[in-house]
Amino acid sequence: MADKLTKRADDYAQWYNDLVLKADLAEHSDVRGCMVIEAARLCDLGEDAIRIGRYVQGHRPRECILPTLHSQKLSRQGGQPCGRLREGMCRGHTLPPKSDPVHGVVVDPTAKLEEELIIRPTSETIIWNTYRGWVKSYRDLPLLINQWANVVRWEMRTRLFLRTAEFLWQEGHTAHATREEAVEETERMLQVYTTFAEEYLAIPVIRGVKTASERFAGAEDTYCIEAMMQDGKALQAGTSHFLGQNFAKAFDVVFANKENQQEHVWATSWGVSTRLVGALIVTHSDDNGLVLPPKLAPTQVAVVPIAKNAEQMEAVKDYFAPALAAMRAKGITVKFDDDDTKKPGWKFAEYEFKGYPVRIAIGPQDMENGTVEVARRDTMEKQVMQVIDLAEKVEHLLKPSKATSSESLGIA
RNA sequence: CGGGGCGUAGCGUAGCCCGGUAUCGCGCCUGCUUUGGGAGCAGGAGGUCGUCAGUUCGAAUCUGGCCGCCCCGACCA
Numbered sequence A: 001m002a003d004k005l006t007k008r009a010d011d012y013a014q015w016y017n018d019l020v021l022k023a024d025l026a027e028h029s030d031v032r033g034c035m036v037i038e039a040a041r042l043c044d045l046g047e048d049a050i051r052i053g054r055y056v057q058g059h060r061p062r063e064c065i066l067p068t069l070h071s072q073k074l075s076r077q078g079g080q081p082c083g084r085l086r087e088g089m090c091r092g093h094t095l096p097p098k099s100d101p102v103h104g105v106v107v108d109p110t111a112k113l114e115e116e117l118i119i120r121p122t123s124e125t126i127i128w129n130t131y132r133g134w135v136k137s138y139r140d141l142p143l144l145i146n147q148w149a150n151v152v153r154w155e156m157r158t159r160l161f162l163r164t165a166e167f168l169w170q171e172g173h174t175a176h177a178t179r180e181e182a183v184e185e186t187e188r189m190l191q192v193y194t195t196f197a198e199e200y201l202a203i204p205v206i207r208g209v210k211t212a213s214e215r216f217a218g219a220e221d222t223y224c225i226e227a228m229m230q231d232g233k234a235l236q237a238g239t240s241h242f243l244g245q246n247f248a249k250a251f252d253v254v255f256a257n258k259e260n261q262q263e264h265v266w267a268t269s270w271g272v273s274t275r276l277v278g279a280l281i282v283t284h285s286d287d288n289g290l291v292l293p294p295k296l297a298p299t300q301v302a303v304v305p306i307a308k309n310a311e312q313m314e315a316v317k318d319y320f321a322p323a324l325a326a327m328r329a330k331g332i333t334v335k336f337d338d339d340d341t342k343k344p345g346w347k348f349a350e351y352e353f354k355g356y357p358v359r360i361a362i363g364p365q366d367m368e369n370g371t372v373e374v375a376r377r378d379t380m381e382k383q384v385m386q387v388i389d390l391a392e393k394v395e396h397l398l399k400p401s402k403a404t405s406s407e408s409l410g411i412a
Numbered sequence B: 001c002g003g004g005g006c007g008u009a010g011c012g013u014a015g016c017c018c019g020g021u022a023u024c025g026c027g028c029c030u031g032c033u034u035u036g037g038g039a040g041c042a043g044g045a046g047g048u049c050g051u052c053a054g055u056u057c058g059a060a061u062c063u064g065g066c067c068g069c070c071c072c073g074a075c076c077a
Helices: A012-022 A045-055 A072-078 A124-134 A179-200 A246-250 A275-284 A310-329 A344-353 A364-369 A390-397
Strands: A026-028 A035-037 A069-071 A117-119 A143-152 A166-176 A205-209 A221-228 A234-244 A254-256 A262-264 A266-273 A301-305 A334-336 A358-362 A371-376 A382-386
Touching: A012 A026, A012 A275, A069 A072, A069 A124, A072 A117, A072 A124, A124 A143, A124 A166, A124 A246, A124 A266, A166 A179, A179 A205, A179 A221, A179 A234, A179 A266, A205 A234, A221 A275, A234 A246, A234 A275, A246 A266, A266 A275, A301 A310, A301 A344, A310 A334, A310 A358, A310 A364, A310 A390, A344 A358, A358 A364, A358 A390, A364 A371, A371 A390, A382 A390
Parallel strands: A301 A334, A301 A358
Antiparallel strands: A026 A035, A069 A117, A143 A166, A166 A266, A205 A221, A221 A234, A234 A266, A254 A262, A358 A371, A371 A382
């Protein structure tokens, strides 16, 4: 039901909530602060992982999968740098008895763990405990690892995508031989995120450095990109930390340099999360619903045939087939919606609210005139076009029309 | 953790003050008519009223406890 979206001017927070829920982007799960994401409605997260990887020029990090749980002992070893982590814990549980499978997994009161386990709020602890074994010589450096993982932070207040108790992110962890190289890596990744946000997501960002109170507890410096929401508030969209030798010292990660002297490695970590999806939503959308940049939309063009019966539907299909093929040949993703249980008017409203960049309508009049009606979502403009060279024109429509770099806004 | 709100059909709700097994809309199913901006008519299916206890002949409704979620704030590595 897209008929009652709160206006941004009336209540910005409510507008955002309505939009996410009513556009079926995500829904609340049964646990506070957790959500079910309908990734297909936005973009393929796995594909984006690959794309963000491509933005990393030169020495791309190796992908890695680290455990969700680690021991408390390890966490304590982290000492000072991890001091502020809010940690989850895990109790033992048992499988349901076969005689009573319907009641599911239950906590076994007799199965209390000797030592409670930590659900990772970030993976520095496991990474650095592992790196100790991997780093022996300057020849092992730099060591660059990235992973996609869900992490849990028991936030007191949560918002869909923008701050959830559990979220999916990409976290990179690197170890270097020198301070300079680590700083360079930190800055390079901030640039990667900036480029990714602006060129791929079309989100203008401001680059900055966090104050002492705002930066990661284990970091010497935290760099960030901030997106601007439409209510004027800043939204942290990505961070890149220069960790100095804090974790190397806490986890005793040393290497032999060329002079055979033992030195602690220099570290960085950096990440972006599903919050970027929230940034994407708030950056582009309006009072009519979701707006997606054409490059990101899972389906770029929705085609709505207008037909009184099956016969006419076939006629529209035949009429439009060459244009459809031509668009697909150009790599444009098109949905031809011949669902006869929904009326055209319903489809117009639906595709508009859900942010399809271009909508094409074809009716009897068009077939007489050799035309179609084309509507673009960002400007809400409609125009009649000849069907003969439609693919070229639509391709042009889908090209980014407005500058999105921070420079263009004069806020670089 | 403070403050506020809410738990009734898949979703959104009325009923609660003043007790008598539940209203309406959307969606869903069947049929006919419709189709260029969220179709119309007719028929139909679907509910442990968050949970536990208490009061009562009788509780969605009154009383008490518990649980959960949402919103505002503090927090947000």
